[in-house]
Amino acid sequence: MRADHALLAPVAAAIASILVAAALELLLNPRPSFARPARAWALHAGVLSVMTGILTVLLGNPWLATGCLAVLFLILVLVGNAKAASLGEPFVFQDYEYFTDMVRYPRLYIPFFGWGNFLISVAGGLALLYFAVTQAGSLLRFDWSASAFGGGAVAAVGLACVRAAERRPLSMSFTPRQDLRACGFVASLWRYGVSSRTLPAVTSAFEGLDVRIASSARETHEPLPHMVAVQSESFFDPRRLYPGIRPELLAEYDRVKAGARAWGTLRVPAWGANTIRTEFSFLTGVDNALLGAHRFNPYRALARGWEVMTLAEVLRSHGYRTLCIHPYHRGFYLRDKVMPRMGFDDFWGIEKFAGARRFGPYVSDTSLAETVLDALQKAEEPTFIFAITMENHGPLHLEKVNPGDAKRTFTTPPPAGCDDLTIYLRHLRNADAMIGMLAEGASACDRSVELCWYGDHVPIMTRVYAELGTPCGDVEYVLWSSGGNVGTDRRDLAMDQLAGEWLFLSGAHG
Template identity: 50%
Template sequence: MTLEPGFWTAILAALSGLALTVGLERFLQTAARWRRPAAAWALHMGLYGLAYVVLVFVLGRPIFATALLCAFFLLLVVVSNAKFKALREAFVFQDYEYFTDAIRHPRLYIPFLGWGKFFLAAAGFIAALTIGLWLEAVPALRAAWTGQWGALALLAALSLGLLLWGNRARLMVQIAPEQDVQALGLLASFWRYWQQGRERPSLSSPFENAAPKTSSVLSAADSLADLPHLVSVQSESFFDARRISDRIRPEILAEFDRFKSEAVASGYLQVPAWGANTVRSEFSFLSGIENRALGVHRFNPYRAVCAGWSVATLASWLKQQGYRTICIHPYPASFYQRHRVFPLFGFDEFLDIKAFADVERTGPYIGDLAVAEKVASVLEQATGPVFIHVITMENHGPLHLEKVAAGDIQALYQQAPPPGCEDLTIYLRHIRNADAMLTRLRGALSSSDRPASLCWYGDHVPIMPSVYAALGTPCGDVDYFIWNSTGGQTKTPHRDAAIHDLAREWMCSSGVMFKQAL
């Protein structure tokens, strides 16, 4: 039996593409090692081989299919390196939504890759598509077993066998992206993260068994009518930037300092995110579950919730105590699938960007002061105790897309910053508005007809690589405080905390939960 040229073309193109992907891995910021388990190599070859077979079966053009697969692999490498530069974390399988989110919310993602690289990649893909379809012809005897389809059948069998063999090994992963990519390679680590992502978490929230402060335990005076309003503010990218430079004017966070001086608790807060991935901090705060305990679900816990994982939260617990629970977030509720997740968390209402239709933006997003006005409005209209969870947006980057205005340096610094600190100037301009938000919240909470408690914290530090290169990189801890409008509580000295403990500490400090419930 004589094999047709199309058979050998398909085989050689597959081997060439496979070799190219292995070479491209060397350009990863966390480059994969040559020495890795045989099962990891089997997974790499099996996944690439099956993808190649599918593409060639559809297109009929093996060289073109190889070019497309290698181009996509190169895109993964570039995106992983961009993520590592901005967020100090390699690309993982659970990040696949980056690609769809980049289309729906381009301003949040593409600038970190670089608009130049993005348009170059788009132009290259279109050019490759045009040239590949035009220059490479489909073989005349494509469907013959001695031709292309015979090669595809052989490659499919080999690839499937390698994939099944590699899969049986159940390679160990540390759920540490950089180490796993280095140890197993990009595709094998993707496969193992995908496998583990299919397993639903078995963890439970401490709010499932937390004891409330109820009239059945205390006196009748401690009834529903005496429960305080509760407002938690997850301030986007908020941390006290004065920690990295004494050139910054201290008064830009004057109200924040005042709140801390009156707070029942304040200090540095350990959060599981750097620069982005807000939902990691958000979920830990609301659920009381430590991010690292989630395994592979720590990258995006909300996906597990959407898949059917039922978890108690601060909101669902407060709802059982008689609170009306409201989330305010001036961005589309569909982002991170919050429109699906937050009702499952026990929120009665979600006020997203639609509630700010008539509000002028501060920079590219709805400003913090406008959000404070919305909180004040909800408090004024409340007929019973309310829990309001606020997720702000004003401080959200990319900061480098905004421009330093005339007078910013003088208004924000005691001494001009070193070169390369333009992002810091933009950031200070925004957190000064966060301080104004605190002033408005103080007025609304202090004038309420019932006691009120405020928990303020940042979700992560901002992305400012050039600033950190000039002034030093912060450890990643943000700032928090817990404040009660009634005063009279014992003020504690600076006390560091972890975000998964913060909500329970807040409930104890506000008098809603007993200490022994912890």
């Protein structure tokens, strides 16, 4: 291949990559505006030029490099649209683990991505492979020194564009839909990624907390109560979504709520998924909105060494054994690394549930309740248990409605296309049974038990919401004590306020 062509081809390939990426942005939902700041376009051109140049050096063929980027960008667009359809939030840089998690936990991800999108992505990859194989002969005759020089030059120009744009960085709201529309896909991905390199600088609500639970126990000569918090997967009261649901479906929840210290709705930082956003806010008392780029996955910052005071650490410092129980893989969301850093003495994962009953594809809520109660019965010291349920985790549409399900869950059947709601309610009955089991078991404990029950987010039920209306995203919580409760008080809270309210009502701090 002539040297001048080998030098010019990377430039042409970089221009093609820039244009192809801009064209594919037209497929995004929401669609970015082309009337974006010059710095956003500089990032778009610079990042794609750097990637084209580097791939040209590695592959020896600039057009193969452009093909790789086109397929990658198409996959990102498809993933972004699938995420926006299910969760109302476009793809962000912090979602890069979707691709490894899709391999590790395919049932949780591929059904939401869509088999059609998955097959399109595979077809694109195979076409790229075919191109690479058929061009193998020309690749061997390629002028590698010229390719390296041309690719390196393109990457250097791209890097200069990026550095120029970063002299006065684009301001991000970290509201993904807003930033995507204003700055474009590539620029918002870049800025989210760069921003996540700096660890958060926020203070936990538990920092310097005046905890008096130990002194209160000494004054009354009563043993410290067990503290049990349950984060119930996709738990909310769907009776406010559709009045045809049998009111007795949540009979145990209603009973516990009627004798609770407090109950109400929670404004949570997650919708349909991203459980750890809610989980983190509960355990730290930190408003998710204060985390900047880390609001999307705060556990990554913790795994990197960020330190923040947690509820578990507060209770452990006052004599509690702290235990987290989640009947799923310990490494999911990096919990195996994060939970010890958050102050938990032990973390029981799926290995603790060998042979446990399942309801659907996951360990049943009632099996988890039995494990929690067994841990309390065997406890020789005051114990804080944080239980994260799994049974009602979707995809709901992979399960089938059984005969009799509709009769057991509805007084008036919902419109056609609402099978996901029937399946969700089938699991919700078991969550309700779990509440009853915990309340009954707590009453039989030697120590009193303070129970905090809440949902992490509403479930993903896209077709149901199209028929019945989309909920606001608030979920339910209840604070209950086996030692007796003074009246019932409705208090609607933000997620970061819940643990502090729990400690206050249980007499844990002043």
